[in-house]
Amino acid sequence: MLVSVFLALFLPCAGMSAVFLVYICLLCYAANNDENQPELPEPPVKAGQTKGLSPSDLEKLPKVTGKDLVLAGDCAVCLDEIESDQPARMVPGCNHGFHLECADAWLSKNPICPVCRAAIGPELFNPPEIDPC
Template identity: 30%
Template sequence: MSSSSQYSQAFHWHFTALDDDNFEIQGRTLFLVVVLFSVILLFTLLYLYARWVCRYRHPFPHALPPPPPPRSRGLDPLTIKTLPIALHRSSEAPNSREQAECCICLGVFEDGDKVKVLPLCRHCYHPECVDRWLSVHSSCPLCRGSLRINNTPVGSAIPHIVVE
């Protein structure tokens, strides 16, 4: 029982019994706390200044040249116009199932419809559909075969054929 009373006395504190000498900050400790606080304050101010400069100031606005305009990925209108147009005949199509519809609008070709034939792959489309497609893309919508050879549009060498 004496051991339990000994423990209870060791943990029994009174506010008058606390010694303030244990809470004194020595000279080196105070110096390190001040230096640490100054470094944190300096980095915080530097970070805020950098954000302000990046957001509200544009250093040397005329030093950088303007970016080049985006290159059009489609074909030029003259090349699109030179692609051949023919009349659709279901009896002449070798793969009548494959050539029976425009894969852009999914419209079925009727006999006598005007179709635009792409030169390399020979796929057929409604002229309005493929013209819109080729103004944005430079490839066949179905097989994705390029209509450019060495940066030269393929249709520029083909004469313009219009069947009426």
């Protein structure tokens, strides 16, 4: 009986110890292999990736207050309400409005409207002159 108690306690402990030692060896092997590997090069930049608007282009976009916005009272960038006295920026063409800081942060990285994805191109900054004749 004493032998069966000994085996019932010893065998599970020995088995778990063996599994633990194998795990530690695998961790050491993986750590040594990571140190010997060269660093991966940076992934290439997508060809279709565009840059946002410049600060001078952002200044050309209309600034209004929250009460002057035509469409919606919520900023689609930060999802917060645009108060009537807060400065806002309106995207020409689609007339969607956003907090001034939110719009500038978004448009400096993406030259499209955050709501409708309308492109904000150079034609919106330099409208064609109409001859009064």
